[in-house]
Amino acid sequence: MDVNQSTGTQSQAEALALRYGIGAEPAHGPWNDVIATLLSHRSVRGFLPDALPEGTLTTLVAAAQSASTSSNLQTWSVVAVTDPAKKAALAKIANNQKHIEQCPLFLVWLADVSRNTRLGVEEGVTLETMPHFESFLVAAIDAALAAQNATVAAESLGLSMVYIGALRNNPVEVGRLLELPPGAMGVFGMCVGYPLPTVTNEVKPRLPQSAILFHDRYDAAGEPAARAAYDERIAAFSRRHEMTQDTWTKRVIGRMGKIAAMSGRDKLVSILNGMGFPLR
Numbered sequence: 495m496d497v498n499q500s501t502g503t504q505s506q507a508e509a510l511a512l513r514y515g516i517g518a519e520p521a522h523g524p525w526n527d528v529i530a531t532l533l534s535h536r537s538v539r540g541f542l543p544d545a546l547p548e549g550t551l552t553t554l555v556a557a558a559q560s561a562s563t564s565s566n567l568q569t570w571s572v573v574a575v576t577d578p579a580k581k582a583a584l585a586k587i588a589n590n591q592k593h594i595e596q597c598p599l600f601l602v603w604l605a606d607v608s609r610n611t612r613l614g615v616e617e618g619v620t621l622e623t624m625p626h627f628e629s630f631l632v633a634a635i636d637a638a639l640a641a642q643n644a645t646v647a648a649e650s651l652g653l654s655m656v657y658i659g660a661l662r663n664n665p666v667e668v669g670r671l672l673e674l675p676p677g678a679m680g681v682f683g684m685c686v687g688y689p690l691p692t693v694t695n696e697v698k699p700r701l702p703q704s705a706i707l708f709h710d711r712y713d714a715a716g717e718p719a720a721r722a723a724y725d726e727r728i729a730a731f732s733r734r735h736e737m738t739q740d741t742w743t744k745r746v747i748g749r750m751g752k753i754a755a756m757s758g759r760d761k762l763v764s765i766l767n768g769m770g771f772p773l774r
């Protein structure tokens with residue numbers, strides 16, 4: 495099995511082996527092409543400059559708008575960025591991730607309560623729930639569900655993508671660049687395009703299901719063994735990609751162990767307060 499050749503058409507056995515590692519696959523269940531596409535996902539961080547086929551953006555957005563949305567409030571928006579100068583500025587915010595400039599389409603997904611705030615103003619009604627943390631959470635969840643639908647649509651069309659959470663390094667500057675109103679925040683970006691043939695393209699294994707799937711009650715008893723096995727798989731994955739040969743455990747500690755790893759995002763609450771999200 496060639497780990498770089500995962501496609502939406504491979505067999506269930508191959509797809510599960512790539513996602514979990516040989517020997518760690520869950521039991522087989524129902525299967526179809528949609529599920530095969532989902533299991534073949536991998537982030538891509540190098541893009542050809544080739545333009546996307548006409549109508550791709552509106553198709554991706556239609557897929558995004560087909561996601562469930564809390565109470566049909568539709569508290570999200572998306573800004574499609576193609577202007578090279580804006581992409582360069584956004585890349586700078588995101589620790590100079592080069593793929594933001596490379597990709598033909600960069601989408602900035604917004605948690606956006608501003609439209610419904612405007613509705614309240616136009617109707618002369620105070621929307622009392624707006625300042626509450628719950629309204630921001632609803633908007634951020636809506637944006638994530640929409641974006642993931644766009645991801646699945648893009649990958650089903652043979653496109654590749656990677657999310658860019660690093661936009662949250664500086665939400666105020668993202669807001670300034672994209673002229674966002676108060677109550678709209680770029681929660682993450684997304685590069686979309688055709689992958690460079692030179693980028694490695696392997697499905698990244700996930701934790702075994704025993705670590706994340708519980709029945710009727712939470713049970714972390716098997717976690718140490720599951721984590722040890724997964725550490726080996728991620729270290730091997732890293733070796734194959736000439737990345738630092740860290741285990742998953744080391745990576746979690748590296749990402750979550752020190753405030754410095756947040757690249758300024760530890761100040762998000764006060765930043766959001768200034769962007770029209772009081773978060774009461």
Ligand SMILES: Cc1cc2nc3c(=O)[nH]c(=O)nc-3n(C[C@H](O)[C@H](O)[C@H](O)COP(=O)(O)O)c2cc1C
Pocket residue numbers: 535536537538539588591656657658659660661682697698
């Ligand atoms: C909300 C979110 C933000 C992310 N931000 C970044 C990012 O800024 N840069 C990056 O290279 N990858 C980013 N990723 C991609 C993850 O690193 C990637 O999904 C994870 O390592 C699993 O790999 P896979 O997507 O190939 O399965 C992000 C993913 C998510 C869901």
